[in-house]
Amino acid sequence: xxxxxxxxxxxxxxxxxxxxxxxxxxxxxxxxxxxxxxxxxxxxxxxxxxxxxxxxxxxxxxxxxxxxxxxxxxxxxxxxxxxxxxxxxxxxxxxxxxxxxxxxxxxxxxxxxxxxxxxxxxxxxxxxxxxxxxxxxxxxxxxxxxxxxxxxxxxxxxxxxxxxxxxxxxxxxxxxxxxxxxxxxxxxxxxxxxxxxx
Numbered sequence: 291x292x293x294x295x296x297x298x299x300x301x302x303x304x305x306x307x308x309x310x311x312x313x314x315x316x317x318x319x320x321x322x323x324x325x326x327x328x329x330x331x332x333x334x335x336x337x338x339x340x341x342x343x344x345x346x347x348x349x350x351x352x353x354x355x356x357x358x359x360x361x362x363x364x365x366x367x368x369x370x371x372x373x374x375x376x377x378x379x380x381x382x383x384x385x386x387x388x389x390x391x392x393x394x395x396x397x398x399x400x401x402x403x404x405x406x407x408x409x410x411x412x413x414x415x416x417x418x419x420x421x422x423x424x425x426x427x428x429x430x431x432x433x434x435x436x437x438x439x440x441x442x443x444x445x446x447x448x449x450x451x452x453x454x455x456x457x458x459x460x461x462x463x464x465x466x467x468x469x470x471x472x473x474x475x476x477x478x479x480x481x482x483x484x485x486x487x488x
Contacts, residue, residue, distance in 0.1 A: 341420035342450035342462035345428060349418075349448050350467055352411055358471040360407040361444050363432050367414040374458035375415045380431040380447040380466075427451040427458050435468065444469045 353361055368375075375381060410416060417425045431447040445468050452460040 337422070338452065338454075339462050341422050341424075342426055342452075343465075345418055345420055345426055346448045346450050346463050346465040349411070349428060349430070350446065350465055352408070353446050353467070353469065356407060356411070358444065358469055361432060361446065361469055362407070362412060363414045363430060364412045367412070367416075374427075374451065375429050377459070378429065378431070378449060378461075380429075380433075380449065380464075424453050426453050426462075441470055443471075 410418070411430075413430070415427065415429050418428050420426050427450070429449040429451065431449070433445050433447075435443050435445045445466060447464065447466040449461050450463045451458045452462050
């Protein structure tokens with residue numbers, strides 16, 4: 291009788307069960323906290339990329355509003371851009387065909403005047419403020435290429451870099467667009483002679 295009573299007794303098991311339950315709960319809570327932490331980082335990164343994409347879109351739309359002859363980069367801004375700028379594939383891959391000049395190519399009537407291109411569109415490496423109030427480095431590359439039709443085009447590539455990266459090596463967004471001159475613009479890029487709007 292004493293043995294059966296002792297087997298049915300539950301005293302002493304509460305502490306062991308409590309320890310097991312607490313261990314399982316701690317493991318579960320740690321997994322949830324780790325998931326929340328990585329989620330917060332992912333949301334922050336997505337926010338940075340979204341702001342960078344908006345900056346790149348705004349810059350590209352500004353280029354689309356210009357006549358073809360007014361799309362160029364100022365030489366001085368390329369020389370002072372830094373190592374992250376010159377290490378980018380958009381710079382190194384097309385180094386022999388870069389369009390860099392101190393003034394736009396003028397047509398005979400002079401309709402593509404220097405004043406028609408805002409400074410922020412001729413600067414190769416610049417800091418622009420995003421909607422979140424932070425400064426983002428925006429690098430612009432302009433190279434000459436050839437379209438499928440054989441026409442000379444200007445390819446503009448914008449790279450928006452992570453403001454938290456002190457070396458400016460981390461690209462958040464990369465956007466490219468080709469600009470074809472209007473019909474009748476057959477002169478070579480370096481000739482200095484252009485039809486109106488070329």
